[in-house]
Amino acid sequence: MSKPAVVLLSGGLDSTTCVGVAVDQGFEVTALSFDYSQRHRVELAAARHVVEHYGIRRHFVFNVGLFKEIGGSALTDFALDVPLGRSNAEMTGGIPITYVPARNLVFLSYALGVAETVGAADIFIGVNAVDYSGYPDCRPEFVRSFQETANLAVKAGVEGARFRVHAPLVDLTKAGIIQLGARLGVPYHLTHSCYAPTATGLACGQCDSCVLRRKGFEDAGVPDPTPYDRAD
């Protein structure tokens, strides 16, 4: 019988690769997605396609009103513009306006609640600290600290279970992630990365997320299956 694991699945490239890694390691995946009024809610459809592709039997999609309510991020506040056309170098200049306060902490906390309930001791999150966007909650020290807190927070931890938070992509470049995923047969054609999709759901090709994705495929030497609106 395979071991249960909870995987945070946005529907993007990184989290889908994480599903691929968890499946490859023999875990039976419970997937967790969040509708937080993100500008790119179309990623939830991608998440569902990934769930279907892998035959995942349990997929929770939780509504989290918090981020819309508190605002302040270009991802949930439509009065703010998503930056377009930034180079990789420009992206490294601090924490960008697409930052959402406490997002991964909230998501991991939900994952822990689900993990305890389904009897999983393993949680996967696709954070990445190399070609990342400067988000504090994508750093390995955050993930390690959360794991400690998690083990103190829940009954199973007190009773001797040890929760492990896996961040298998944390030290990889975007190209490295794509090469790993390509080896594992990750269905990248189903994934969505763009922060500012067109009305029809097409990736813009210009936001930080698209720029990182495009360059990642290029550097990996893997054909990019994404139809971009503008890839110039």
Place this chain on the structure above:
Amino acid sequence: MSKPAVVLLSGGLDSTTCVGVAVDQGFEVTALSFDYSQRHRVELAAARHVVEHYGIRRHFVFNVGLFKEIGGSALTDFALDVPLGRSNAEMTGGIPITYVPARNLVFLSYALGVAETVGAADIFIGVNAVDYSGYPDCRPEFVRSFQETANLAVKAGVEGARFRVHAPLVDLTKAGIIQLGARLGVPYHLTHSCYAPTATGLACGQCDSCVLRRKGFEDAGVPDPTPYDRAD
């Protein structure tokens, strides 16, 4: 100008005392409550009365579907019974069925997101490890660990802010909490503690939470303003 703080406010005795402590310490309180389909949702009305009493200007009430969805707790799963008529001694025999997986972790994570957004570095939670119900996420070591994780999770932490998670009741008995609150003029008549209120919202007088509350007032030598359904 007073310093902003975020206080988790269920509408119960402990969290309302926490509001009293924060106000007494000169904080301008932003209150946070959660509708998680708890059996005792009537506590949300109590929270609103407390907010009114203190003239708190910002009160967020978030819907959190997680706990209902994952079930497994007598507080959110109506197929399970809330234990009634247990003595204090009986309550110390392990983690009870009213335990909700990862609840305080989720609540504190929301509080951190709100704190960062309103510019507060202080978060108050009314956990209590003496006359508590055996919940792992009420222990001081959990609160300390969360504070560390919080400072790694958000932009303000990276930029040098230090979030403090205050648990001013953590070492107090229930009687000690009530004595403290009585000194601070905490409006206990507005608070709600019961896990299994009657159809009209009256406290049952028999669940763990009622038993702890009743004994607390008795031991504190403070008149209990609560009209119980059955207080025998």
